[in-house]
Amino acid sequence: MTARLSPPIRPEREYDLAPFVEAPVEREIPLAARLWQRDGLRRAVIVAGLALLWELAARWQGNALLLPGFLDTLRAFVEGIADGELPRRAAISVGILLKGYLAGIALAFVLTTLAVSTRFGRDLLSTLTAMFNPLPAIALLPLALLWFGLGEGSLVFVLIHSVLWPLALNIFSGFQSVPDTLRMTGRNYGLRGWRYVVAILIPAALPSIVSGLRIGWAFAWRTLIAAELVFGASSGKGGLGWYIFQNRNELFTDRVFAGLATVVLIGLLVENVVFATLERLTVHRWGQQR
Numbered sequence: 001m002t003a004r005l006s007p008p009i010r011p012e013r014e015y016d017l018a019p020f021v022e023a024p025v026e027r028e029i030p031l032a033a034r035l036w037q038r039d040g041l042r043r044a045v046i047v048a049g050l051a052l053l054w055e056l057a058a059r060w061q062g063n064a065l066l067l068p069g070f071l072d073t074l075r076a077f078v079e080g081i082a083d084g085e086l087p088r089r090a091a092i093s094v095g096i097l098l099k100g101y102l103a104g105i106a107l108a109f110v111l112t113t114l115a116v117s118t119r120f121g122r123d124l125l126s127t128l129t130a131m132f133n134p135l136p137a138i139a140l141l142p143l144a145l146l147w148f149g150l151g152e153g154s155l156v157f158v159l160i161h162s163v164l165w166p167l168a169l170n171i172f173s174g175f176q177s178v179p180d181t182l183r184m185t186g187r188n189y190g191l192r193g194w195r196y197v198v199a200i201l202i203p204a205a206l207p208s209i210v211s212g213l214r215i216g217w218a219f220a221w222r223t224l225i226a227a228e229l230v231f232g233a234s235s236g237k238g239g240l241g242w243y244i245f246q247n248r249n250e251l252f253t254d255r256v257f258a259g260l261a262t263v264v265l266i267g268l269l270v271e272n273v274v275f276a277t278l279e280r281l282t283v284h285r286w287g288q289q290r
Contacts, residue, residue, distance in 0.1 A: 068254040076254040077261055085243070086262050093224060093239030094266070096152055100159025101220050105213070107160065108168040113197045116175050125172060129165050137162035137223040141230060155227050162223040163216040170215060174208025175201045206282055214275050218267075225263055 051070045058069035068076075080086035111128070114121030137158045144154035178201055186200035202209065228241020238246070240259055247255035 077258040104163025133165035167216040170212025174205030
């Protein structure tokens with residue numbers, strides 16, 4: 001007898017389905033809930049709450065010389081903008097900052113390129129960062145004044161120091177985390193030296209590089225304001241730190257707070273516009289980071 005190769009056909013069977021019942025439609029999200037989901041609105045509420053607490057604390061203190069209120073500071077800020085004093089001081093500070101910041105970025109990329117290319121470069125980078133990264137930049141200001149005199153050169157020198165070492169560490173750490181597959185791909189294409197760094201390492205390590213740029217910016221901005229508080233005027237052309245120092249000497253505390261508010265606003269602008277746009281156009285767009 002020949003074995004049957006095909007399985008037997010199963011008999012058809014009908015099933016009675018339950019009657020269709022419409023699923024409940026979800027209610028529309030209220031307008032207040034939709035608005036609260038916006039990051040900008042939540043942050044604005046936080047800032048408004050802090051401003052309210054500030055005004056209440058100032059009124060409870062009752063001494064505008066020690067703690068001017070938010071409204072007094074806002075008035076001084078508007079007056080400083082109207083007469084051009086604050087924009088002029090801010091432009092001086094930002095101009096000096098860009099010089100030191102860009103020079104620090106260039107030196108950091110040179111050091112890290114040397115570090116990933118040769119063993120001597122790696123030893124050089126690790127030794128220099130271990131020596132100078134813990135050294136506060138503001139501590140070098142007296143030495144900078146001795147070397148470069150009373151001018152922008154001293155400020156640029158301490159800015160380079162504040163940017164160079166944390167940025168170099170972040171870049172080198174990002175280079176070290178690049179997968180071996182990408183490294184071997186670059187080697188197979190014959191890439192060496194700076195071409196290998198530009199074509200393979202920098203795109204793959206971009207999240208770490210952007211993070212290092214953020215850290216370097218924050219360090220540079222703080223160092224610049226602190227340095228200008230100690231020394232920041234050259235022929236009467238001081239920046240925001242010098243503006244704060246002068247008004248503190250003249251007991252215009254509301255202007256001191258207006259200068260501090262300008263420092264904070266510039267920091268927020270750079271963080272939430274410049275670096276946020278850079279991340280959106282690079283690491284987020286390319287799927288390297290959420």
